[in-house]
Amino acid sequence: MTSPGTPNGTPAAAPRAAAWLDEHLADLAGRRGVPGASVAVLADGQVVDAAAGVLSRATGVPATTDSVFQIGSITKLWTTALVLRAVDDGALDLDAPLRTYLPGFRVGDESASAAITTRHLLSHTAGFEGDVFTDTGRGDDAVERYVDSLGDLPQLFAPGALFSYNNAGFVVLGRLAEVLHGLPYDAALTRLLAEPLGLTHVSPSPYEAILHRAAVGHVPGPDGGWTPAPVWALARSNAPAGSMLAMRARDLVAFAGMHLAGGVAPDGTRVLSEASVAATRQVQVAVPDTGSGEAAWGLGWSHYAAAEAGAVVGHDGGTVGQAAFLRVVPAAGVAVALLTNGGDVLGLAEDVVGHLVHELAGVTLPGRPVPPSAPGPVDPGRYAGRYADSLYDLAVSGDDDGRVWLDRTPKGMAAELGDTPARTELVRYAADALISVDEAGGGHTVYAFVGDDGAGRAAYLHHGRAVARVPG
Structure with missing residues (x-):
């Protein structure tokens, strides 16, 4: 007897993915030294998920599909959605100077400060140095205080001239969302995204994560193995860039599924306009070839090298010993999320995400770069x-x-x-x-x-x- 599937008897995509994960995920995670992993797949309008390993090697608590893992910089896609909701509300013009909405915004270069727009920030082309992780406390004003501290940041290039991944820029976007929606970042994310999507395990901070089975990151230990990380999350000030948001893999593909459905939640609630969803897939800037597989950037979303622009979009994320991967193939209606807590996470992503995207959508993702066997001379x-x-x-x-x-x-x-x-x-x-x-x-x-x-x-x-x- 065949599984439910296509008219010729081939099992449908979601059951095929479920069967493959049941057979292979635990073994692949073990081979890669990954303590725990959770995977969710959206295909044919169905979501399937699987988990393997443990949440912490210190406790041995098993990972389940209801376990929450940090998604790191994939949070930037949620921040993007909050910003685009303000566009949909008519409260924001992406190409107006940011100071139209945040009059006090300032980085080290005054002319750049006056010229930077929301589009520059969403596409990582604002030009100021971005790896700034100032801890401004745990209060609801953490993001506001962080943005107020950026006045001395060096300007590397003129706004719009080049792509340069920018964590600080997304904290600024988080502050923009707070001002335009009238809510602290955590509350805006919960009320405007998680709740309309019907998600019950989205955890903007450790206070929510502790209510669920929460994964602990693992870092290299003195014996060469992987040991639980000494801290669970980074500073709240960087929350809009990805310092602490945690969720189930199923929640992450539900978020992606809303984009595949043109901005509509499963119950018909409109979360984003079709225009805003389409805008995320429009290339804003090319990315220098650094072997990451990223070819360009849209509004918040990375565009991966494939047969055509926008064929594969997504994001990766990493925090203290946790790493997450999301790939979406819009034309195929396929989304794959992998959440991990240590080990050879890049290898497991190739094993799992690469396999599933190829199997379900017919797309081959770029592998990790390796030195050529006979490299040419270098002057x-x-x-x-x-x-x-x-x-x-x-x-x-x-x-x-x-x-x-x-x-x-x-x-x-x-x-x-x-x-x-x-x-x-x-x-x-x-x-x-x-x-x-x-x-x-x-x-x-x-x-x-x-x-x-x-x-x-x-x-x-x-x-x-x-x-x-x-x-x-």
Whole structure:
């Protein structure tokens, strides 16, 4: 007897996904050293989910499909939805200066402060340095106080000139949502998104997460294994960028499903307009090739390399020892979410998300970049020099043997979190990009070199963030 499915007897997509997860998820997570994982799939209008492993190796509590995991920067898609709801309400023009709505907004460059728009922030093209994690307390004013503290942020490039992933920019968007909706960020997310979608396990902070089976992140331990992280969440001030939002995998694909349904919840409630949903799939800016598989960015959503623009959209996220992955194929009506709490999460994402997207939607996602077996020669002249941001000093140099090296020195929060200096050889990856020979964090890092400093050298070293060349 065949499973319910297509007219020719082939099992329908959702039952096929469920059967595959039941057979393979636990084994794949174990092979990748992932303590716990939860997966949900939306296909043919049905949601199936599965879980494997434990929520914490300290307690051994099993992960279930009702367990909540942090989704990290995938939160930015929820922040985007809150902003677009204000557009739908007629309260916001994406192309008006941000100061129209936040008169006190200021970063280090006054002309940029006056020119930056909401569209710049949603597409990561605002141009100011974005990896800022100032803790402004746990009160309802945490986001407001954070935004008020940004006045000295360096401006890396003119608004709209380049893509550079920007956490701080999304905190600013969270503050914009607070002002336009008249609610603290957590309350706005709950009342305007989670409740209309009928979601019961969306947890904007640890206070809600503790009411459910909550996953604990795992970090590398002294014995080389994975040990529970010493803290559960990052600062509340960064909540709109992804510091603490947790949920079930099923909740995350329900959010994606609302977008696939043109902005409508399962019960018919309109959450976003069709125009706003369509806008998220319109390319706003190309992304330098840094081996991530991201080809462009829309409003909040990443667009992945595929046969056509907008064919695969989504986002990734990471917090303290937790990582999340969301891929959506609009033309196929397919969404896949993977939530994890440590181990080789990139490998498990390839195993699970990559397999399911290919099986259900016929799309092959890009794999992790690897150094070529016979890399071409590198003239270090365009690349050599010092680059710096608030977290790292990066030095690129060549030696007498014709090899190119990157020395990375952590500072600020990166140093406080225990990161240590590292050196790696770089080899040719693409026309204007180099890749690390050594693997770190589950992969090889690709550095694109962008722009011109006026002397024929790259103005920026780009690894998802643009890091400006500095004298010396």
